[in-house]
Amino acid sequence: MTHAKQVILSSFIKLIDGINIEKVTVKQIIEDTDLSRQTFYYYFDNIEKMIKNCILDDTEEICKSIGALTDWERSLRLYIPFLHKYETVIRKSLHSKYFNTVYNALFDSFCIFYTSYIESKGVSVDENTVFLIRCSAGAFAGIVVKMVQSGNNDYDIMTEKLSRGISIGK
Numbered sequence: 001m002t003h004a005k006q007v008i009l010s011s012f013i014k015l016i017d018g019i020n021i022e023k024v025t026v027k028q029i030i031e032d033t034d035l036s037r038q039t040f041y042y043y044f045d046n047i048e049k050m051i052k053n054c055i056l057d058d059t060e061e062i063c064k065s066i067g068a069l070t071d072w073e074r075s076l077r078l079y080i081p082f083l084h085k086y087e088t089v090i091r092k093s094l095h096s097k098y099f100n101t102v103y104n105a106l107f108d109s110f111c112i113f114y115t116s117y118i119e120s121k122g123v124s125v126d127e128n129t130v131f132l133i134r135c136s137a138g139a140f141a142g143i144v145v146k147m148v149q150s151g152n153n154d155y156d157i158m159t160e161k162l163s164r165g166i167s168i169g170k
Contacts, residue, residue, distance in 0.1 A: 001057040009054045021092040048101050055105040063116040073163035075117050080155045090148045110137040
């Protein structure tokens with residue numbers, strides 16, 4: 001993720017920590033970051049697209065490290081800092097117009113991550129594999145949302161359970 005995008009996202013997360021997620025405006029973000037309005041709109045069409053784009057950009061960054069890891073559990077642990085980073089966004093979106101955006105971005109994120117892991121092991125991703133990836137991604141997104149909703153952010157336990165439930169190349 002570019003530095004400007006990261007600055008914008010950090011500002012957004014800081015702002016939503018203190019106010020309703022739906023009340024945050026582009027104007028507030030640019031005032032908080034000292035970036036220009038043009039910079040925000042260079043990267044994003046609106047706040048909703050900013051949320052989705054940042055989640056997917058961070059996912060792509062995680063995926064760059066997968067190939068060097070030897071097993072599913074270690075790869076999945078790359079996700080823990082990502083989940084902590086977006087926890088406030090997930091929590092604040094629960095009862096907002098952004099919930100579907102955040103949920104779908106988590107779903108897409110896990111699909112990208114899981115596909116990247118499978119491909120890093122030399123396994124082809126066919127129609128049946130895509131179906132299983134999508135099922136896993138739906139469960140993953142639902143579990144993450146439920147954990148954030150309950151205030152339980154012990155993602156280590158979740159990754160251990162996923163590691164036992166989903167194993168490739170063992």
